[in-house]
Amino acid sequence: MAHVVISNLVKVYPEKSGPGVRVVHGIDLEIRDGEFMALVGPSGCGKSTTLRMIAGLEEISEGSISIDGKVVNDVLPKDRDIAMVFQNYALYPHMSVYENMAFGLKLRRFPKSEIDTRVREAAVLLGLTDYLDRLPKALSGGQRQRVAVGRAIVRKPKVFLFDEPLSNLDAKMRVSMRTEISKLHARLGATMIYVTHDQVEAMTMGDRICVMKDGVIQQVAAPLELYNQPENIFVAGFIGSPPMNFFSGVLSRVGSEIWFSEKNEKSPPIAFALPPALTTGLGQSLNRTITLGIRPEHIETTRVFGQKDTDYATEVTVELCEPMGAETLLYLTTGGTSFVARVHPLEAYSSGQRVRMLFKLENARIFDHETGRRIS
Amino acid sequence: MSGIAKDSVGARGHRDWPKHAIVGCLILVELFPLYMMLQVSFKDNAEFINNPWLPSNPASWHWENWAFGIRLIGPYIANTVFVAVSGTAFSLCFAILGAYFFARYKMPFSGVLWSAFLVLMLLPSVANIVPLFTLLKELSLLNTLTALIAVGVAGGQVFNIFVLRNFIEELPKDLFEAAEMDGASHFQQIINIVIPMSGPIIGTLAILAFLGKWNEFLLPLIVLRDKELFTLGVGLIYLDGEYVKQWGQIMAAYFIASLPLIVIFLFCMRLFVRGLSAGAIKG
Numbered sequence: 001m002a003h004v005v006i007s008n009l010v011k012v013y014p015e016k017s018g019p020g021v022r023v024v025h026g027i028d029l030e031i032r033d034g035e036f037m038a039l040v041g042p043s044g045c046g047k048s049t050t051l052r053m054i055a056g057l058e059e060i061s062e063g064s065i066s067i068d069g070k071v072v073n074d075v076l077p078k079d080r081d082i083a084m085v086f087q088n089y090a091l092y093p094h095m096s097v098y099e100n101m102a103f104g105l106k107l108r109r110f111p112k113s114e115i116d117t118r119v120r121e122a123a124v125l126l127g128l129t130d131y132l133d134r135l136p137k138a139l140s141g142g143q144r145q146r147v148a149v150g151r152a153i154v155r156k157p158k159v160f161l162f163d164e165p166l167s168n169l170d171a172k173m174r175v176s177m178r179t180e181i182s183k184l185h186a187r188l189g190a191t192m193i194y195v196t197h198d199q200v201e202a203m204t205m206g207d208r209i210c211v212m213k214d215g216v217i218q219q220v221a222a223p224l225e226l227y228n229q230p231e232n233i234f235v236a237g238f239i240g241s242p243p244m245n246f247f248s249g250v251l252s253r254v255g256s257e258i259w260f261s262e263k264n265e266k267s268p269p270i271a272f273a274l275p276p277a278l279t280t281g282l283g284q285s286l287n288r289t290i291t292l293g294i295r296p297e298h299i300e301t302t303r304v305f306g307q308k309d310t311d312y313a314t315e316v317t318v319e320l321c322e323p324m325g326a327e328t329l330l331y332l333t334t335g336g337t338s339f340v341a342r343v344h345p346l347e348a349y350s351s352g353q354r355v356r357m358l359f360k361l362e363n364a365r366i367f368d369h370e371t372g373r374r375i376s
Numbered sequence: 377m378s379g380i381a382k383d384s385v386g387a388r389g390h391r392d393w394p395k396h397a398i399v400g401c402l403i404l405v406e407l408f409p410l411y412m413m414l415q416v417s418f419k420d421n422a423e424f425i426n427n428p429w430l431p432s433n434p435a436s437w438h439w440e441n442w443a444f445g446i447r448l449i450g451p452y453i454a455n456t457v458f459v460a461v462s463g464t465a466f467s468l469c470f471a472i473l474g475a476y477f478f479a480r481y482k483m484p485f486s487g488v489l490w491s492a493f494l495v496l497m498l499l500p501s502v503a504n505i506v507p508l509f510t511l512l513k514e515l516s517l518l519n520t521l522t523a524l525i526a527v528g529v530a531g532g533q534v535f536n537i538f539v540l541r542n543f544i545e546e547l548p549k550d551l552f553e554a555a556e557m558d559g560a561s562h563f564q565q566i567i568n569i570v571i572p573m574s575g576p577i578i579g580t581l582a583i584l585a586f587l588g589k590w591n592e593f594l595l596p597l598i599v600l601r602d603k604e605l606f607t608l609g610v611g612l613i614y615l616d617g618e619y620v621k622q623w624g625q626i627m628a629a630y631f632i633a634s635l636p637l638i639v640i641f642l643f644c645m646r647l648f649v650r651g652l653s654a655g656a657i658k659g
Contacts, residue, residue, distance in 0.1 A: 055553075055557065057553050057556070077556050077557050078556065078557065078558070078559035078560070082557070083557060084553075084554070084557050086550045086554060087550075088548065088550050089550075090548065090551050090553065090554035091554075092554075092555075092568070092569065092572075093573065094572040094573060103555075103558050103560075103568070104557075104559055107559040107560055107564060151554075151558070155558075
């Protein structure tokens with residue numbers, strides 16, 4: 001186990017002409033001892049580059065990475081005491097499962113008996129005992145990924161790095177491996193840094209999640225905190241499936257209340273008086289354009305469970321209905337803004353139907369339109 | 377379904393007979409020298425003059441021609457095997473190191489270095505003969521087998537590195553990174569990743585290099601003086617001059633000289649064919 005500190009980390013790829021492409025912009029991140037940190041973000045956000053810099057596979061342009069207090073910027077990958085699981089497994093095709101797992105130990109000149117013990121222990125842990133003599137080509141995708149994990153485990157490194165290890169697996173296998181890696185983390189208690197573009201993986205596996213975009217960390221928080229208290233529009237939109245709905249509009253004071261009016265030139269805009277809990281700190285945003293974000297599960301039909309038709313209810317049009325079984329996703333429009341509601345699967349809806357929807361605004365978030373930062 | 381397939385195959389077989397006939401004729405033309413060598417090697421000169429085309433009666437085969445041939449060219453074969461095997465081995469060892477460097481290291485001007493290296497492929501080897509002779513003379517390597525090995529190793533580098541570099545570049549980068557994480561040095565990566573995974577292409581290059589060295593003629597002719605050091609290419613030419621009237625002995629010697637290549641070809645046909653296509657890429 002180890003604790004990893006990343007300080008002002010920068011990565012610049014040189015260009016033939018010009019100052020170079022800056023893909024990581026001075027990030028600071030601390031990964032605690034034994035923590036499972038998920039790095040998540042869209043393609044090209046710099047998460048894999050950051051992981052590769054931690055691994056030592058990419059040179060650091062600026063800043064530092066320290067593992068257990070020791071700066072490892074100039075330490076070779078093999079001397080950092082870390083192990084990495086690659087997206088494409090990276091198993092040696094000419095070596096058996098046993099040899100693949102034993103390779104790192106053999107290079108480090110471990111005694112044969114010690115190698116054998118560690119490999120067999122890892123094989124039991126990962127359910128690979130029956131496959132030790134097989135070549136990787138004779139294994140399924142899930143088994144290959146387990147071998148790749150086993151190769152990391154046998155070395156008992158300080159830090160495990162995972163670079164989108166499940167992205168080559170089918171959906172069912174991905175769910176199963178996700179659980180296995182989580183169990184493994186619980187059992188080993190090791191520090192793990194896990195890169196993924198799949199926010200479901202990040203949410204379900206990470207102790208904390210680091211959301212990145214364009215080489216900059218947007219927010220680092222525990223999964224539920226990230227979901228409920230996103231710091232900006234990007235995080236709010238990236239985390240959650242379907243993502244948070246955003247309504248562009250203006251805040252204005254009407255008497256003692258603050259009202260939100262949707263910007264909508266095509267049809268009568270929706271307008272709500274915001275609940276008092278949501279109005280804290282909105283003073284400077286009055287009469288300015290803001291973005292109101294609300295998650296699909298916080299928009300419900302007024303007819304469900306006899307909910308009271310409150311001021312927060314309004315009539316909108318159904319564009320599409322997706323019955324999922326346990327829930328129904330309703331794609332709706334106010335005329336100016338399209339949004340999604342996750343509703344109870346009690347009724348069937350048809351396109352064009354007018355429905356009255358209840359907005360649970362106490363769960364809404366308000367973001368500055370220009371900076372994207374949450375202001376309430 | 378099977379009926380249709382059968383009809384289809386039958387129809388194609390019927391249509392293809394002219395092609396098969398042409399290929400058969402070509403094979404016969406190709407095998408004819410081999411046949412002549414073999415059947416003449418069992419005759420004395422009188423039998424050869426009276427009946428040059430057909431095999432003689434096995435009861436009257438002159439096995440002494442073969443015994444003579446083996447005695448005559450045995451030393452040449454030994455020299456050739458020594459030069460070809462050691463030359464091929466050294467050539468491939470150096471080529472793998474060079475190819476790994478060009479495939480894995482990207483540094484300023486590495487593209488220019490690579491282009492400059494490739495230009496060497498355009499130089500006809502014959503153009504180097506005179507400076508090469510001078511160089512070997514300066515190094516006191518004339519009339520030694522070491523000269524043949526050294527020149528062979530150096531001369532084969534460009535093509536071998538060209539082919540191997542492309543092959544190594546195609547190997548997944550992740551494998552090298554995984555090996556690096558596992559603690560492998562560059563040399564260990566070559567031993568544990570590059571060589572095992574490049575087996576087929578190394579085998580192909582080894583065969584091409586071996587064939588080239590086995591059939592080498594011009595360089596040994598210029599470098600070697602002592603008959604004891606002759607390799608097959610030169611040795612067989614002198615054989616022709618000295619024993620011009622003993623056709624059976626000459627053909628036996630020729631056939632013995634060809635045997636190793638025939639055996640190698642039969643056992644490594646797939647690699648050999650792949651080697652031909654590797655050569656095609658080079659052109």
